[in-house]
Amino acid sequence: MFSFEVGSLLNIGLVFVVGLVVAIMMIWVERRFLGFWSDRLGPNRVGPFGLFQVIADAVKMLTKEDWIPPFADKFTFVLAPMVLPIVMLLSLGVMPFAPGVGIMDLNIGLLFVFAMAGLASYSTMLGGLASNNKFSLLGALRGAGQMISYEVFMGISILGIVILSDSFSLREIVEAQEDGWFVIPQFFGFIVFMVAAMAESHRWPFDLPEGESEIISGYNTEYSGMKFGLFMIGEYIGMVVMSALIPVLFFGGWHAPFGLEFGNEIISGLFWMGAKTSFFLLFFVLVRAALVRPRYDQLMNYGWLVMLPLALLNLLVTGAVVLYQAG
Amino acid sequence: MFKAIGKQIKIIWTQIVTLWLVFLHLFKKADTVEYPDVKPYMFPRWRGRIILTRDPDGEERCVACNLCAVACPVDCISLQKTEDEEGRWYPEFFRINFSRCIMCGFCEEACPTHAIQLTPDFEMAEYVRQDMVWEKEHMLIQGTGKYHDYNFYKVAGKAIGGKGKGEAQNELPPVDRRGLLP
Numbered sequence: 001m002f003s004f005e006v007g008s009l010l011n012i013g014l015v016f017v018v019g020l021v022v023a024i025m026m027i028w029v030e031r032r033f034l035g036f037w038s039d040r041l042g043p044n045r046v047g048p049f050g051l052f053q054v055i056a057d058a059v060k061m062l063t064k065e066d067w068i069p070p071f072a073d074k075f076t077f078v079l080a081p082m083v084l085p086i087v088m089l090l091s092l093g094v095m096p097f098a099p100g101v102g103i104m105d106l107n108i109g110l111l112f113v114f115a116m117a118g119l120a121s122y123s124t125m126l127g128g129l130a131s132n133n134k135f136s137l138l139g140a141l142r143g144a145g146q147m148i149s150y151e152v153f154m155g156i157s158i159l160g161i162v163i164l165s166d167s168f169s170l171r172e173i174v175e176a177q178e179d180g181w182f183v184i185p186q187f188f189g190f191i192v193f194m195v196a197a198m199a200e201s202h203r204w205p206f207d208l209p210e211g212e213s214e215i216i217s218g219y220n221t222e223y224s225g226m227k228f229g230l231f232m233i234g235e236y237i238g239m240v241v242m243s244a245l246i247p248v249l250f251f252g253g254w255h256a257p258f259g260l261e262f263g264n265e266i267i268s269g270l271f272w273m274g275a276k277t278s279f280f281l282l283f284f285v286l287v288r289a290a291l292v293r294p295r296y297d298q299l300m301n302y303g304w305l306v307m308l309p310l311a312l313l314n315l316l317v318t319g320a321v322v323l324y325q326a327g
Numbered sequence: 328m329f330k331a332i333g334k335q336i337k338i339i340w341t342q343i344v345t346l347w348l349v350f351l352h353l354f355k356k357a358d359t360v361e362y363p364d365v366k367p368y369m370f371p372r373w374r375g376r377i378i379l380t381r382d383p384d385g386e387e388r389c390v391a392c393n394l395c396a397v398a399c400p401v402d403c404i405s406l407q408k409t410e411d412e413e414g415r416w417y418p419e420f421f422r423i424n425f426s427r428c429i430m431c432g433f434c435e436e437a438c439p440t441h442a443i444q445l446t447p448d449f450e451m452a453e454y455v456r457q458d459m460v461w462e463k464e465h466m467l468i469q470g471t472g473k474y475h476d477y478n479f480y481k482v483a484g485k486a487i488g489g490k491g492k493g494e495a496q497n498e499l500p501p502v503d504r505r506g507l508l509p
Contacts, residue, residue, distance in 0.1 A: 037352050041359045191339075290349035291342060306335055 004100040004266050006171075012103050019092045022281075023236040028053050030285050037289040064225040069131070072222060076130035081220075081227045084123035084234025088241055091116035095244050096171040098254045098269030109170040110162065113245060114155055117200050120238065121147035124202070124209050127231070128219035139218025142296060143209030146199055149303045150206075154196035156311040160189045160318035161249055174253030183250040188314040190250045192307050197246065199303075201238040204288035208296055239284055240277070247276035369447035371473075374432040376448040377423055379463065380441065380472035387467065388442035388479060391418040395434035395443050403427035404434060413488030415480065418463060425451060426459035440479040444472040 003010065028043065028051060035042025043050040068074055094109040096102040106112050121143060128140020162168060164185065165176035173182075183190050199206040210218040220231050247253055253276075254269030261268045294302065360367055369375070382388050391408035409419040434443050453459050471477070486492045493500035 033353075036357070037349050039352055039355055039358045041357045041361070286346055286350055290346045 004098075006100060006102050006105050011101055014101070015092060015095070015097065015103055016089065019089070019237065019240055023233060023240045024054055024058075026236045026239060026281060027057060027232070029281070030288070033282065033285045034289050037286065058229075061226050061229040066225040066227065069133075069222050071132045073130040073132065076126050077222075078227070080123050080127035080130055081223065081230035081234070083126070084120055085230055085237055087116040087119045087123075088234050088237035091241050092237065092244075094170060095241070096174055096248060096253060097244075097273050098266050100266060101270060102171065105169060105171050108168045110158065110168045110173070113170075113241070114151070117154075117238075118147075118151060120200075120234070121151075123231070123234065124219050127223070128209075131219070131222040133222055135215040135217075136219050136221045138215045139209045139211070139221070142211070142215075143202065143219055146202070146206065146208055146299060146303075149300060150196045150199040150307075153192055153303065153308045153311040154200060156308070156315055157189045157192035157196060158249060159315050160186045163315075163318050163322050170248050174248055174255070177252040178255055181250060181252040181255075186250065186314065186318065188310055189318075190246075192311045192314065193249065194246065195307060197242040198284070198287065199299075201235060201242050203235070203239060203284055205291040205293045206299065207293060208299060211293065239281065243280035243284060244273070244277045246280050247273065251276050369449070371447060373447040373449070374430045374435075374445040376446050376451055377425075377428070377434070377461075377466060378444055378446055378472060379421065379467045380444055380474075381467070381469060382478040382480070383471055383476060384478065385469070386415070386480075387417045388440045389418050389421065390416040390440055390442070390479065391421075392416075392439060394437040394439065398433040398437035400431060400433060401427045401429055414485070415487050421463040421466070422460060423466065424460050426456055441472070441474045441477050446472075
């Protein structure tokens with residue numbers, strides 16, 4: 001029960017507590033690093049290095065007036081922010097973190113993650129629709145279009161990996177990368193997936209559903225207090241999920257680079273998985289700090305005219321090479 | 328076809344260059360001045376908190392001419408003139424509503440006696456809005472401010488107690504018009 005095997009109580013506690021704590025601490029990490037990257041300091045007042053800023057933020061969120069606008073559809077309005085963190089936490093459940101660490105090993109783990117990512121777009125759509133506000137509706141509209149179109153080639157981009165590893169199970173995909181990371185044979189798949197992952201968690205520069213300079217705050221304009229907080233936490237958990245998924249799919253998961261394994265298999269695995277996940281979390285923040293938001297038609301053009309052909313080409317070439325090698 | 332591919336490669340390349348250049352800012356010193364811990368240098372001509380000064384003799388400089396109140400673009404100054412037994416004019420009350428004041432310094436420019444002056448102090452936050460309304464006793468300082476030697480009644484023609492007509496600096500005695508007759 002309290003041992004490192006998949007689905008044990010220890011694992012469930014570990015994954016959810018660490019996942020949530022990392023997601024919440026990302027608020028501080030993101031603001032701090034955004035500060036550094038724009039020659040500022042970021043929050044450094046509350047506690048050592050401003051670490052308790054998160055607590056201050058939480059207190060602020062929880063004590064804010066929880067207001068439902070009278071013109072909103074109340075049931076959907078309350079439902080929408082709950083969807084996002086729940087589905088994101090569920091997709092954290094199939095993530096393999098180290099040998100024997102993980103909550104469940106679905107043989108369709110990859111599909112499960114995509115299903116959950118697809119459900120997450122309901123949060124945006126319902127939130128914007130229920131707010132009964134024109135800017136929210138515009139945000140939801142953008143969110144729906146963006147997520148549906150980027151999900152298409154997000155799915156196609158990782159089919160190459162499924163071909164190479166012969167499995168939809170995330171754990172088996174990681175185990176198939178023992179001899180070499182998939183980022184090398186699947187480099188274009190990696191690029192497409194990276195872009196799609198950013199668009200899918202509607203992080204900057206793909207924050208068109210929010211786009212505060214154009215449509216105030218998009219789908220969460222009418223939200224305040226902890227309902228907005230749930231949207232935010234959901235986005236950060238989504239960021240953690242995507243940052244964990246990229247190493248799992250492309251960078252060998254818990255396998256150490258250059259044979260730098262040490263000590264116990266689980267300890268080493270957790271360390272390297274954590275290191276890779278942190279790298280991609282910081283990369284997400286760097287992208288937010290550096291890149292600018294595209295126009296909506298640019299976003300759609302880029303998705304359908306560049307990324308989709310690239311993903312299809314990648315799938316085609318991978319399939320051909322695998323068939324050729326099989327003889 | 329190749330042109331389009333080249334364009335896309337260029338787009339991605341510029342994004343990567345942007346990422347790298349922004350990443351390098353991690354090793355640069357932040358521009359932030361950590362304000363309550365590090366006080367910035369305030370230049371002497373900074374337009375901050377408004378004071379009322381006294382002349383070198385220690386009397387109020389303000390002669391309640393109302394020019395500051397007229398010059399004020401947000402109408403935050405109000406005052407009432409009164410006169411003491413020597414004939415000196417001074418404000419009975421002098422009130423500045425700092426919740427309106429925009430620190431433009433027009434009052435200082437308008438003041439004919441250098442009485443009203445702006446100082447480099449800017450830390451004037453209050454918890455109660457009514458505390459932003461300052462009266463004369465809050466603003467009147469004991470010193471002369473930026474102009475140490477200026478004494479309005481010493482150079483002005485107005486007669487006050489102890490100084491009659493024509494006794495001011497650089498002032499001739501009043502002309503006896505009958506003496507000018509041919």
